[in-house]
Amino acid sequence: MASLTIKNAVKRYGSVEVLKSVDIDLADGEFLVLLGASGCGKSTLLNMIAGLESVTEGEISIGDRIINDVHPKDRDIAMVFQSYALYPNMTVAKNIAFGLEMRGVPKAERDTAVLDVAKVLKMDHLLDRKPSQLSGGQRQRVAMGRALVRRPEVFLFDEPLSNLDAKLRLEMRTEIKRLHKRLNATMVYVTHDQIEALTLADRIAILKDGEIQQLASPEEIYDRPVNMFVAGLVGSPPMNFIHAEVARTDTGYGAEITVRANGTDNSVLLDLTNHPADLSGFVGREIVIGIRPEAITQTGSHDGPTQCFASEIDVTEATGADTLCILNWNGKEVMARISSGYARIIEGTMDFSVDISRASLFDPQSEMRIA
Amino acid sequence: MASLTIKNAVKRYGSVEVLKSVDIDLADGEFLVLLGASGCGKSTLLNMIAGLESVTEGEISIGDRIINDVHPKDRDIAMVFQSYALYPNMTVAKNIAFGLEMRGVPKAERDTAVLDVAKVLKMDHLLDRKPSQLSGGQRQRVAMGRALVRRPEVFLFDEPLSNLDAKLRLEMRTEIKRLHKRLNATMVYVTHDQIEALTLADRIAILKDGEIQQLASPEEIYDRPVNMFVAGLVGSPPMNFIHAEVARTDTGYGAEITVRANGTDNSVLLDLTNHPADLSGFVGREIVIGIRPEAITQTGSHDGPTQCFASEIDVTEATGADTLCILNWNGKEVMARISSGYARIIEGTMDFSVDISRASLFDPQSEMRIA
Amino acid sequence: MTDRIARLLPQIVVAPGFAAILFFVYGFIIWTGYISLTNSKMLPNYSLIGFRPYERLFQMDRWSVALENLFVFGVLFILAAIVIGCLLAVLLDQKIRAEGFIRTIYLYPMAISFIITGTAWKWIMNPSLGLETVVRGWGWESFSFGWTNDSTLAVYALVMAAVWQSAGFVMALFLSALRSVDQDIIKAASLDGASPWKIYIRIILPSMRPVFMSAIVILSHLAIKSFDLVVALTGGGPGYASTLPANFMYEMTFRRNEIGVGAASAMVMLATVAAIMVPYLYSELRGKKHG
Amino acid sequence: APLKADPTAEVLHYWTSGGEAQAVKALQEAFLARGGSWVDAPVAGGGGDAQAAVLRARVLAGDPPAAVQIKGPNIQEWADAGALGDLSAVAEAQNWDDVLPAAIQDIVKYEGNYVAVPVNVHRVDWIWANPEVLAQVGATVPTTWDEFNETADKLLAAGIIPLAHGGQPWQDATVFETVVLGIGGVDFYRKALVDLDMEALGSDTMVAVFDQMRKMRGYVDPDFPGRDWNLATAMVMRGEAAMQIMGDWAKGEFAAAGMVPGVDYVCASTPSDNGYLLNSDSFAMFNVSGDDNVEGQALLAELILGTEFQETFNLLKGSIPARTDVPRGEFDECAIKSMDDMVAAAEGDTLLGSMAHEIAQAGAVRGAFIDVATAHFNSDMSSQDAVSQLVDAIKLAQ
Amino acid sequence: MADSASFTPGNTGSNLALRLALWTVLIVFAIWFLLPAYVVVGTSLKDLEEIRGGSLLALPHEINFSAWRHAWSEACIGVECSGLEPYFWNSVGMAIPSVIISTLLGALTGYALTKWKFKGANLVFAMILFGCFVPFQVVILPMAQTLGKIGITNTVYGLILVHSVYGMAFTTLFFRNYYVTIPDELVRAATIDGAGFFTIFRRIILPLSPPIIVVSVIWQFTQIWNDFLFGASFTTGGAQPIMVAMNNLVNTTTGVKQYNVDMAAALITAAPTLFVYIIAGRYFVRGLTAGSVKG
Numbered sequence A, B: 001m002a003s004l005t006i007k008n009a010v011k012r013y014g015s016v017e018v019l020k021s022v023d024i025d026l027a028d029g030e031f032l033v034l035l036g037a038s039g040c041g042k043s044t045l046l047n048m049i050a051g052l053e054s055v056t057e058g059e060i061s062i063g064d065r066i067i068n069d070v071h072p073k074d075r076d077i078a079m080v081f082q083s084y085a086l087y088p089n090m091t092v093a094k095n096i097a098f099g100l101e102m103r104g105v106p107k108a109e110r111d112t113a114v115l116d117v118a119k120v121l122k123m124d125h126l127l128d129r130k131p132s133q134l135s136g137g138q139r140q141r142v143a144m145g146r147a148l149v150r151r152p153e154v155f156l157f158d159e160p161l162s163n164l165d166a167k168l169r170l171e172m173r174t175e176i177k178r179l180h181k182r183l184n185a186t187m188v189y190v191t192h193d194q195i196e197a198l199t200l201a202d203r204i205a206i207l208k209d210g211e212i213q214q215l216a217s218p219e220e221i222y223d224r225p226v227n228m229f230v231a232g233l234v235g236s237p238p239m240n241f242i243h244a245e246v247a248r249t250d251t252g253y254g255a256e257i258t259v260r261a262n263g264t265d266n267s268v269l270l271d272l273t274n275h276p277a278d279l280s281g282f283v284g285r286e287i288v289i290g291i292r293p294e295a296i297t298q299t300g301s302h303d304g305p306t307q308c309f310a311s312e313i314d315v316t317e318a319t320g321a322d323t324l325c326i327l328n329w330n331g332k333e334v335m336a337r338i339s340s341g342y343a344r345i346i347e348g349t350m351d352f353s354v355d356i357s358r359a360s361l362f363d364p365q366s367e368m369r370i371a
Numbered sequence C: 001m002t003d004r005i006a007r008l009l010p011q012i013v014v015a016p017g018f019a020a021i022l023f024f025v026y027g028f029i030i031w032t033g034y035i036s037l038t039n040s041k042m043l044p045n046y047s048l049i050g051f052r053p054y055e056r057l058f059q060m061d062r063w064s065v066a067l068e069n070l071f072v073f074g075v076l077f078i079l080a081a082i083v084i085g086c087l088l089a090v091l092l093d094q095k096i097r098a099e100g101f102i103r104t105i106y107l108y109p110m111a112i113s114f115i116i117t118g119t120a121w122k123w124i125m126n127p128s129l130g131l132e133t134v135v136r137g138w139g140w141e142s143f144s145f146g147w148t149n150d151s152t153l154a155v156y157a158l159v160m161a162a163v164w165q166s167a168g169f170v171m172a173l174f175l176s177a178l179r180s181v182d183q184d185i186i187k188a189a190s191l192d193g194a195s196p197w198k199i200y201i202r203i204i205l206p207s208m209r210p211v212f213m214s215a216i217v218i219l220s221h222l223a224i225k226s227f228d229l230v231v232a233l234t235g236g237g238p239g240y241a242s243t244l245p246a247n248f249m250y251e252m253t254f255r256r257n258e259i260g261v262g263a264a265s266a267m268v269m270l271a272t273v274a275a276i277m278v279p280y281l282y283s284e285l286r287g288k289k290h291g
Numbered sequence D: 001a002p003l004k005a006d007p008t009a010e011v012l013h014y015w016t017s018g019g020e021a022q023a024v025k026a027l028q029e030a031f032l033a034r035g036g037s038w039v040d041a042p043v044a045g046g047g048g049d050a051q052a053a054v055l056r057a058r059v060l061a062g063d064p065p066a067a068v069q070i071k072g073p074n075i076q077e078w079a080d081a082g083a084l085g086d087l088s089a090v091a092e093a094q095n096w097d098d099v100l101p102a103a104i105q106d107i108v109k110y111e112g113n114y115v116a117v118p119v120n121v122h123r124v125d126w127i128w129a130n131p132e133v134l135a136q137v138g139a140t141v142p143t144t145w146d147e148f149n150e151t152a153d154k155l156l157a158a159g160i161i162p163l164a165h166g167g168q169p170w171q172d173a174t175v176f177e178t179v180v181l182g183i184g185g186v187d188f189y190r191k192a193l194v195d196l197d198m199e200a201l202g203s204d205t206m207v208a209v210f211d212q213m214r215k216m217r218g219y220v221d222p223d224f225p226g227r228d229w230n231l232a233t234a235m236v237m238r239g240e241a242a243m244q245i246m247g248d249w250a251k252g253e254f255a256a257a258g259m260v261p262g263v264d265y266v267c268a269s270t271p272s273d274n275g276y277l278l279n280s281d282s283f284a285m286f287n288v289s290g291d292d293n294v295e296g297q298a299l300l301a302e303l304i305l306g307t308e309f310q311e312t313f314n315l316l317k318g319s320i321p322a323r324t325d326v327p328r329g330e331f332d333e334c335a336i337k338s339m340d341d342m343v344a345a346a347e348g349d350t351l352l353g354s355m356a357h358e359i360a361q362a363g364a365v366r367g368a369f370i371d372v373a374t375a376h377f378n379s380d381m382s383s384q385d386a387v388s389q390l391v392d393a394i395k396l397a398q
Numbered sequence E: 001m002a003d004s005a006s007f008t009p010g011n012t013g014s015n016l017a018l019r020l021a022l023w024t025v026l027i028v029f030a031i032w033f034l035l036p037a038y039v040v041v042g043t044s045l046k047d048l049e050e051i052r053g054g055s056l057l058a059l060p061h062e063i064n065f066s067a068w069r070h071a072w073s074e075a076c077i078g079v080e081c082s083g084l085e086p087y088f089w090n091s092v093g094m095a096i097p098s099v100i101i102s103t104l105l106g107a108l109t110g111y112a113l114t115k116w117k118f119k120g121a122n123l124v125f126a127m128i129l130f131g132c133f134v135p136f137q138v139v140i141l142p143m144a145q146t147l148g149k150i151g152i153t154n155t156v157y158g159l160i161l162v163h164s165v166y167g168m169a170f171t172t173l174f175f176r177n178y179y180v181t182i183p184d185e186l187v188r189a190a191t192i193d194g195a196g197f198f199t200i201f202r203r204i205i206l207p208l209s210p211p212i213i214v215v216s217v218i219w220q221f222t223q224i225w226n227d228f229l230f231g232a233s234f235t236t237g238g239a240q241p242i243m244v245a246m247n248n249l250v251n252t253t254t255g256v257k258q259y260n261v262d263m264a265a266a267l268i269t270a271a272p273t274l275f276v277y278i279i280a281g282r283y284f285v286r287g288l289t290a291g292s293v294k295g
Ligand SMILES: Nc1ncnc2c1ncn2[C@@H]1O[C@H](COP(=O)(O)OP(=O)(O)OP(=O)(O)O)[C@@H](O)[C@H]1O
Pocket: A013, A016, A018, A036, A037, A038, A039, A040, A041, A042, A043, A044, A045, A192
C-alpha cells in the first residue's frame, strides 16, 4: 500500500500563508504532476511530503500511516531534485549507494543493487566517474538512480528536467514515463512545463498562490479547464480568449465577433448551439470564448461540426510541422495553427475552420468555466 | 547599405581551428539565424562580426567596408547577449543610454532616444529600476533596448532567449520578429533552439564543428535537409530515420520494412516511386529514409499521395494539441504524430497514413541527401 | 526523544561556540563597560563612580591625539589600501605573464606580523641607516624619508607600513572578484564604445560593491586593532604623536594604573566599531533569508 | 608535613639588555649555586611597558610570579592592593634596617614592613661624555647649563652631535627632570615634581625649564625618535656624539665595550646645586603559595641584598649598591662619585626621587609629566603652552 | 579575465606603450613590496663589520649564515641563551591545536548556521561576527581572570583557548559564507537518504570544503603565529611563543646592536607563515573567491 493522502495541508512561514488547505488523494501507483508558476508553492508541498519542511496544519499520510512527524529517512520516500543534488565528492556508484549505506545495507548487497539500477539506466560504464565528469543527461540519470535504488513507495521529483536542453528533456521524459510503467510506484512530479505535465501525468494538480485550481486528468485539464487561469496555463501556444456577447439565435445561441478579412472588419456569428454549456443565463451578457489555436485551422481537417469563415493572416510563424498564424478577431490577436503545407502557399486572407464544440466558455467576472 | 559579407572566415585558437572557412552573404535587412549544437562556434562567429574576437583569416565586411581591423565601437553593430550583460550598477535608463553617452550624444538627445525606445518596448515605467529589480523578461527587454537605441546597421543576438521560460520565450520571439519587420535591419541571431530558428529566420545557417552544413531558408532546411545531421537537428520531435534496402518494383522503387501490428511483425513495402529522388543508383543498397513524425499520422488527414497501413502503438504521449505515438518499425522506435482526438480513443493497433513524398532519403555512408 | 535531540542538534552544535563567544566577547565587553564606570586604578575595582572616567578620558590630550590619529590613519589606510589593491588587481588582470609570481610578491606581506613589518620599515625609514642615506648617496641630496621622526609625518609612516602589509590582500580580494565578472558585460560595454579604462571605471568597479564592502570591513577591523605596528614602528612617537586608541588603552590600563580610563577608552573604541559594523551586518543579513 | 622543597623562584624582569642581562645572570648563578631553581621570565621592551601587562594578567589570574622587578610608588600601590608578601623575617635576620639608607627604606617598605628588596641605586642626573670629542672644540664637561649650551653650540658648529639622545618618552622625561633640577633647583624640583605644587608647576621657572628643553632639542640629531638609549650611548662611545644625559646604567654599556671611565669616557653629574636624582631597582615579592616558592623568595631576598651579590651585580650594571656597607674597592670612579654624592645629598637633603623613573611619581601622574615633556620636545609648542598643559594634565591625573 | 587588449585588434603601437606603462607600475610596486624583505634578508646575511661599514641596501659581500645559526640556537633571550629554537616549538605546539580547533568549530558552526537554519541563526551569526572586531587589548584583564579561574594561566592551553575562541569568529565567517554557496538541496537529498547532521557534515560537506579550509587555516595560522599580545600577556619565560621571544631577543643587546642576528631572528620567526603563503597562496586567492568575497 503506498497511497498518498494530503488532507487540508497548510504551510505558513510566519504570517505568510504559502499553502492554503491543499487536499490531494493519490492511489497506489498513480503519477501526479504539480503544475504551477514559479513561487506558487510546488516545492514547498513536495518538501512537506518528503518531511523536509514541517506541516503547519493538516495531515499527510502514506498508506494508513500519518507521517507528519516521521523523520524524512523513515518515510520511505525518494526525491529527485532540479539541480540533481549529486554528492560532488563521491563517484556515481557511491552516490547511488549512499542511501543504502545510511540504512545499513551490507556492502555486497549494495553493490549488486547499484549495478542493477545502473544497468536499468544504462550507465553501468559510468559508475566510477565523479558527477563533474558527467553530462547533464547523465547526471540526471544518476539522480534517478539514487532514487530508484532504494525502491521506495513514493517518488518525488522537483523539476528534474528543467536544467536539460530541449532534446534531452524529451528523451528523459520518455524514460521517466517508461520507468513509472515498470515500477508502478506512486510518483509526485513538480514542473512548470505544461508539456511535461500533460505527457507524464495520470492526474495533474494545478497550483496558484498555494491553492489547487484543478486536480484532474490531463485530458480533462486540457479540454475542460475549470477556469481561465488553468486554460491559459496549459497549452502551447496558449488558448485564445475571445470576448463576445451571447445572443439567442434561431437554433439556439450565438456570439457575434468581428473578423478582419481582405482588409475590412466583417461580422461573424459564432454558433454556440451545439456547445454543451448551458448558456440560458448568459443571453445578452458577455462571455469569454476560449479556443485553442489548433481548433482554428485550415478547412477540411476537422472531424466534428465546424464553422468556416475567411480571416486575414497578420504574421505567420513556421515551427516546422505546423505553422502558427496570427489573425485579427475583435481587434485582438488570435492564434491559429495550420499544417505547414498550407502556410507556405497562402498569404493574406484564407478560410479557416473553427471547431467551436471544443471551445471552453468562461464567465468574465468569476473567470470560471460555464458548465 | 548594411549588407554583411563574410568571406572565407577562419578562426584559430592556437592550433585549434574553431571556424573553418565560413562564407555567408547577407542582404540588407535579412534575418540570419546561426543554429548549431553547443561548442560549434556560433558565438565565436558572432564575436568576430562584432569585433570582439580577431579574424584569423578571411574578410568580414559591412556594406562595402572591410571591417576586420575596425574597432568594435566603430562597426555600427549592436549585440544582445544571452546573459543580457546589463550593467548591474546602472539603472535601466542609464543602461540604455550608456552607448550613446560613450559616443558623445548630448544628454537631452539621449533622454528622448531612451524614452522612445522604452515606449516601443513597453518599459517606460521601469526606467529607474536597477537590473536586479527586473524579471527575466524585463531584463531581456532592456538588453534589446540597449541595442535598439543606437539604431545600428547590424544587430547581433547571442542566444538572447535561452534564459527565459517557455512562455516568455514565445512572447519575446514574436516581439523580435515584429521588431525586425519594423526596423528592417540586418540581424544575425544565434540559437540552438530549432523552433526559434525556424520561426525567426529568413535564412538559417547550420553549423557543425565550425563548418556551415546548410545555409538556406527555413522551409528548405526543414523539408530538404542536405544531410542527416541537419535533418536530425531540425524538427521536434526529431525526424525518424529508417534503414531499408531499395528494391525495384513494378511502378518504380520501393523499400521493405517490418512493422509491428497486432503483436506480430508484418512486412510493408514503402512505395518510393513518387519520390523526387533519383534512386537508380541505389537499387539493392541500403538507404536511410527520413520521415518526420507529422508525416506519419491518422488516416484521412493528408493531402498528398499517401500510403496506409496498420501499426501498433507502444506508448502514447499527449502533448495537448497532438499526441505522439511510438511505433515499432524495423525493430526500432518510430514516432508518429496524430491529432489529439484520436489518441484518447485508440490504444493498441491503428491505421496510419504515411506521406512518403515528404520524406528525405540519405546515403547511409556519406549521410548526404540523395537528390 | 532521540528525534528531539536530532532536531535540536544544530542548536546544540552551535551552542558551545556561541556560548564561548557570548562569554569571551560580550561578557568581557560588559565587564569592561562596568569597569569603565569605576575608579579602577592598579587593579579592577568594582565600586561605581559614574561617568567620571569618560570625562577624564575626553580631557586628555593624548586621547584626542589618538582619536584624531585613528581617523586620519583609518581613512587614509583604508583608502590607500583599496586604491592600491584595486589598481594592482586591475593591472594584474591584463593577462600578465608571471602573474602568479607577482601576485605572491604582493601578497606575502600578509604573512608577516606587524612587529616585523614595523621593525623593517623602522630601519628603512631611519634617516641615517635607511633609504634616505642611500638615495642621497645616489646624488639626490634633498631626498627625505624620515617620516617616523617627524611628529606630523609619523602617522603617515604608519599608514604606509599598514598599506604595505594589507594592499596585497585587498588586491587578492579584488582580483578574485574581477575574475568572476560576467565577460559579456565587458563585451557589451566595449561594443557600446567604452574604452577599457572607462569599462573599469564605469562598469566593472561599480558593480563590485560587495567586495568594496568586504574590503572596508576587513580593513577597518585592522585599523581599529592596530597596536603592534605602532609599537614596533614609531613606539607611538615622536612624543605621542602617532599613538592610536589601542595603544592609548594599553598605556592607561597597564602603565598608568588607570584601568577605569582604559576601560572607558575601550568602550569608545567598541562603540566606533559597532557604529560601522551593525548597519553593515544588518543590511548584509537582512536580504539573505534564503541565504 | 611536606618535604622541604627546593627553593623555586619565578623572576619577572625586563633586564634584557647589555650589562643588565649580565647582572641578572649573576643573580641567577648565585641562586642556582644555593640549590635554587630559577624560572626566568624576561619581558623585554620599553622600561617595563610590556611587563606591566603581564604582571597584571598574572596577578588577576591569581598566579603571580615570585619576584617582580618593580619600583617606586608602584611597590606601595601593589602592597596596598594586598598583592605583596612580607619579608620581615629575612629583613630582620639580615639587619636590613641597618644597612639600607633611609631613602631606600621608604621605597621598599609598606606600613613598616619590607615588601620588596632593593637591588641598587642608580643616579639619573649624569652626563656621559666622550672627552676626545669635547677636546676637539676645546671643551670639557659643562658644569652649568649656560656652559652646556655654549659647548653644545660649539660642537654643533663643528659638525658634531652635541647630545646623543633616544626619542622615547621616558628618555625625553629623563632629560626633562635633570633640566628641572638644574634650572629650578632642588626645592623647585621637590615642589613641582614630588609634591605637585600647582604654583610651582605653573611658574615662570617652569617656563624657563621648557625654554632650555627647546634648546636641548636643537642639540639632538634628527634621527633620534624611537632610538634605544643604549644606541645613543654607543654614539658617544664611537665619538659620533659628545654627550648623553642618562642614568648610570649607561656605564654598563661602556663597561661591556671595555672602556675605562676617566680615560675613554667621563661621567659628571648634570649641572645642579648638589642635587641627586635617585632611581632604585627592586624586586617586589608577591604573595605566592607553596613552600618551594616561599623558600625561593626568601633565598632570593637574602641573595639580592647580600654584600657579595650587591657588589658583583652593581659592578656589572653600573649602579651602586643599595646597602652602604659594600666594599668600594672594585668600583670605578663614577660609582665612587655616585656613592659620595649620595651620602652628601642625603645629608644636605638634596636627595630626590626620579620622576622619569617612577620613584617620585608613578602611573598616571608620571604619565602626565612624560606626555607633556615629550609632546613639547617633539613639537614646536611654546614653553608657555607647555606649562599650561602641564598644569592641566597633572590636575587631571591626580 | 577582464582583458582589454583584445578589444583593439589594431593599434598595436599604443598597445606597446600601454604594456610598458603597465609593467612599470607593476614592477615599481613589486620593488616597494620587496624592499623590506630585501633589507631584512640582506642584512641577516652580512656580518656586523659589513653592516656598520656599508649601506642598508647594499648586497652582502659574501653570504654568511652565522647570524641565522646564532639566532636559532645561541642568542640570549633574557638569561637563557638557547636561541629561538625552543620558542619555535612552543609556537608550533600552540598554533597547530588552535588552528585545528578554531577551524573545526568554525566549520561546524558555519554548517549549522547555513544548512540547518534555525530561528535566530542570523542573529547568532552576526553576534559571532562581531567578535572579529574586539581589540585584543580590551580582553586581556578579564581573560587573565578567567584563565586564572580555570587554572590554565601561563600554559599553552590558555593560549589555545584564547586563540580558538577569537579565531572562531573569523573561521565562522569564512565557512558560513562558503557554505551559503553550497546548494541546500544537497543536504536535503542526504537527509532523505537517511544521513543525520554529523554524517552529512562528515560525508558531504567536509569533502567539499578544502578551498575554504585552506583559507581558514592560512588565516588562522598567520594570526596565531603572529600574535604578540596574548603570548606576552598570558605566558612567561620558557612557555612563550616565538613572536615574544623574538621581541625579547631583538631587545636583548649587548653593547652593539647585532642587526644581522635581529633580522635573522625576524626571518626565522616569519618563516612558517611565509612558507604557508608562498606555497598555498594560490589556493588562498581561489578560496577567497569561493568564500569571503560574497560576505
Ligand atoms: N523559508 C521561507 N520563508 C518565507 N517564505 C518562503 C520560504 N520558503 C519559500 N517561501 C515562499 O513560498 C513560496 C513558495 O515557494 P516554493 O519554493 O514552493 O515555490 P515553487 O512553486 O517551487 O517555485 P519554483 O517554480 O520557482 O521552484 C514562494 O513565494 C517563496 O517565496
